[in-house]
Amino acid sequence: MRLSTKGRYAVMAIVDLAFHSDGKPVALADVAARQEISLSYLEQLFGKLRKGGLVKSVRGPGGGYLLSRPAGETRVADIITAVDEPIKATRCSPGAPSGCHNDKSRCLTHDLWEELGNQIYLYLSSVTVDDICNRRVLGTSGEFYRRDAVRAAVAAQ
Numbered sequence: 001m002r003l004s005t006k007g008r009y010a011v012m013a014i015v016d017l018a019f020h021s022d023g024k025p026v027a028l029a030d031v032a033a034r035q036e037i038s039l040s041y042l043e044q045l046f047g048k049l050r051k052g053g054l055v056k057s058v059r060g061p062g063g064g065y066l067l068s069r070p071a072g073e074t075r076v077a078d079i080i081t082a083v084d085e086p087i088k089a090t091r092c093s094p095g096a097p098s099g100c101h102n103d104k105s106r107c108l109t110h111d112l113w114e115e116l117g118n119q120i121y122l123y124l125s126s127v128t129v130d131d132i133c134n135r136r137v138l139g140t141s142g143e144f145y146r147r148d149a150v151r152a153a154v155a156a157q
Contacts, residue, residue: 007085009037010045011132014054014079018071018129025057025064045083052082071130077121079129087121089113 016031028046032039046065049055054074055065067074080087090113101107131137 003080003087004085006045006083007080009035009041010049010079010083010085011076013037013042013045014049014067014074015129015132017055017065018067018074019133021066023066025062025066027064030064048083049079052078054079054082067129071133072128074129075125076127076129076132077124080124087117087124089117089120 012035013031016035017026020026020030020034028042029039031037032042046055046057050057050065053068056068057063057065077087090110127137
């Protein structure tokens with residue numbers, strides 16, 4: 001399964017917005033520069049995020065975007081869904097009675113991949129923007145970071 005840049009960039013931009021807003025609107029140009037994402041692409045994504053009720057725009061001098069609800073109530077799965085990014089691991093259409101084979105049957109591993117997609121969705125639904133901003137989503141990836149930091153500290157001695 002692969003999450004496209006649309007979903008990844010939307011999450012990156014929302015987290016940047018939450019991290020840098022301090023209750024004030026954040027200009028998309030600033031988000032684009034910090035995250036190294038095309039401004040025109042971000043404008044398209046934020047149109048979808050606004051329609052999805054995740055952000056609100058503020059016009060005029062000092063304008064920009066704000067989260068529509070607290071970061072602790074904004075889930076990663078909501079962001080990905082708002083930009084029309086399906087969270088699935090099968091090549092079949094979600095919820096479709098027919099499968100992806102030419103004869104419309106399901107492959108033998110369909111249920112495996114369907115459940116993987118469900119688990120990914122459940123995980124992304126359990127993670128909030130606030131969790132990311134406050135680095136509460138390290139998991140085992142944090143172990144690699146800590147291990148490398150310990151090795152560097154030992155090597156420096």
